[in-house]
Amino acid sequence: MMINNNLQDNQDNQKEYITKFPNIVLLHIIRQVTNNVDLICLSLSCKKLYGMIVGSHHITFSSVGYIYIDVQSHWLVDNGVDVRHASSLFKLKSFKSLFKNALSNQLLISEKEDNDNDTSFNNNSLMINLYAQEEMNFHGYKCHTRYQNAPISISRIYIKGRSTVPPTFSMYPFFDNLNSVYADAPKVPDDPDYRTLLPRTLTQLDIGMQKLTSPNYFQSLDKLVELKVVLVVFDHCQTINFNHLHNLRKLSLTLGLVPKQCSIDASNIQLPPNLTSLALSHFCNLGQNTMTTQFFPTGLIELEVELGGHDYSSISLSHLTSLTRLTIHCLTSVPPGFIPRTVLHLTLDIMFYDVGLLEGSIPDTVESLTLEYNGQTDNMFDDDDDEGITFITDILNNPTTILPQSLKNLTWNVSTAAATTPLSLHSYPPQLEYLKGGLIDINTIPSTLTTLDLIIHPQQQQQQQIGIQIPIYSIPSINQLDNNSHTDSNNNNNNILPNNLKKLIVRILPEIENNNKQLFSFRLDEIINQTSVGELTIYTNISDRHVQLSIRRLDSKNANVLVVGDKSLFGGVIQQKQQKQQINGNYNYPPLYLTIHGEYPLCIQSTPAPYK
Structure with a gap:
């Protein structure tokens, strides 16, 4: 009897209970899939999923890329994620056989009980029945017919380009459900009597307009929670009222002034009382001495504003006791004590090269700091270096008292045209974990870093038989350091980056624009064998393409390393073969290149030569 029970238990354990679920349940499970590991596990568990991928192609994972081939057209088709760059598909020892075995030789039988259980694989009706369409894009000049034919379930619409906003939305079937409108510079007639009647149900509005036909244009939208307004033309004598929008929490305002040399009196902008986020673009050009402390709602958590000169003496932000995020477009230096100690995230956008950073101007409570400069760089210095930019000089000379x-x-957002030498501080804050900059001297980065984001130059150019130079990028190429040059006491001598550094983001400089083949290679072996990096992202200027890789070292000598794409199924296990001799204690593995070639799939190989 005991044996029979065990046999019954084993039979029960071998049942594929997931095949009993209706499709509506499976689709809800699929929506939770966020990485390739989950996708593989789900695929191995559910033959129904195979059918839906191969048969209907309607499955879309939230952040996982997959590729299938359209048999009729022989085109590679993707699911909206950047997977056309994935590979072809599995050049390394990887999951190819797993997926090939899983998706081939499968016989799908549609049973009556399944049909009664809402499990039909009808391409035309399945997704429509399960998920009502919630958003719609409108392009071109004649889109009113599309408005009329839009599903009643639409709650968000996007009006792009020079499409015309309709005189009213009330005639359309989705009127009662609409809560978000995004209108990118729509064509609004000049007739002052023309009035776009936006539904009062709106909670979000993002609209670009030539000009404002009435100062109370938005007054009827009393349910708005988020509002972004861009006005191409705004006379400096005009007023704009938001004070009746008591539900408004987030406001972003950009005004194009006419005439340009004028400024706006801050009292012409009437803000609602309950704002928690306010962004005033520096293009708004609010006149100095016109802003007062009372201008800013007391409940602000986020604030973006342009300040300079007498603004610092006429305004106090100390009453903003909830303010944690602050962005200042600095026309002049921020004085000590002006920034509240409640601010944790601070951005200082330096507008002019002679604006400096004063000791004590940045509170010691700030945890996240962004310094930006994209100002004038030509013909303003006697020297050809960036020491003429005052705030850079201040940082380099006094990092311990400024930071x-x-x-x-x-974050060091200084344009490469302005910063001609790598960022190299003799002392960084002792708790620094994240550093983003342009050119960075990695000899000086602290051992506390866990994330590094930087720009790199090509280390060398390799001539190929095809007659082109292939740029080869590498981390040591920043200053051509040797393996023992890093001064970090907590770092192994063999490593070129601190051991704590787990996430590396590199940005390829635009030299490859001169490479008409859009071809370059990156030394992946150095990342694998001489760092502890587990997440590698490479940004290029090839069609705004970027590569995201996860690196998992499977043994202590790095003989077996799993490299997979975070947003695709590219990758597999790399087997490195150690050469006879070791250099400087390193496991002497041959070079390994990640090759990126235009729109072609990625390739990992032992030479930087183009692959076929």
Whole structure:
């Protein structure tokens, strides 16, 4: 009897219970899939899923890329994620056989009980029945027929280009459900009597307009929670009222002034009382001495504003006790004590090269700091270096007194045209974990870093028989350091980056624009064997293409390494074969190149030569 029970238990355990689920349940499970590992596990468990991928092609995972081939057209088709760059498909030892075995020789039988259970694989009706369409894009000049034919379930619409906003939305079937409108610079007639009647149900509105026909244009939209307004033409004498929008929490405002040399009196902009986020573009050009402390709602959590000169003496932000995010477009230097100590995330956009950073101007409570400069660079210095930019000189000379010691994140957004030498500080904040910059001297980066984001130059150019130069990019190429040059006491001598550094983001400089083949290689073996990096992202200027890889070292000597794409099924297990001799204690593996070639799939190989 005991044996029979065990046999029955084994039979029960071998049943594929997931095949009993109706499609509506499976689709809800699929929507939770966020990475390739989950996708593989789900695929191995569910033959129904195979049929839906191969048969209907309607499955879309939330952030996982997959590719299938359209048999009729022989085109590679993707699911909206950047997977056309994945590979062809599995050049390395990888999951190819797993998926090939899983998706081939499968016989799908449609049973009556399944049909009664809503499990039909009808391409035309399945997804429509399960998920009502919620958003719609409108392009071109004649889109009113599309408005009329739009599903009643539409709650968000996107009006792009020079499409015309209709005089009213009330005639359309989705009127009662509409809560979000995004209108990108629509064509609004100049007739002052023309009034776009937006539904009062709107909670979000993002609209670009030539000009405002009435100062109370938005007054009727009393349910708005988020509002972004871009006005191409705004006379400096005009007013704009938001004070009746009591539900509004987030406001972003950009005004194109006419005439340009004028400024706006801040009292012409009437803000609602309950705002928590306010962004005033520096193009708004609010006149100095016109803003007062009372201009800013007391509940602000986020604030973006342009300040300079007498603004710092006429305005106090100390009453903004909830303010944690602050962006200042600095016309002049921020004085010490102006920024509230409640601010944790601070961005200082330096507008002019002679604007400096004063000691004590950045509170020691700031945890995340972004310094930006994209100002004038030509013919303003006697020297050809960036020491003429005042705030850079201040940082380089006094990092310990300028930068908060509690700082965890530092972003250095200085254009490469302005910063001609790598960022090299003799002392970083002791708790710094994230560093993003342009050119960075990696000899000086602290051992506390877990994430590094930087720009790199090509290390060398390799001539090929096809008559082109192939740029080869590499981390040591920043300053051609040797393996023992890093001064980090907590770092192995063999590593070129600190051991704590797990996430690396590299940005390829535009030299490859001169390479008409759009071809370059990156030394992947150095990342595998001489760092502890587990996540590698490479941004290029080839069609705004970027590569995201996860690296998992499967043994202590890195003989077997799993490299897979985070947003695709590219990759597999790399088997490195150690050469006879070791150099500087490193496992002497041959070079390994990640080759990116235009729109072709990625390739990992032992030479930087183009692959066929």
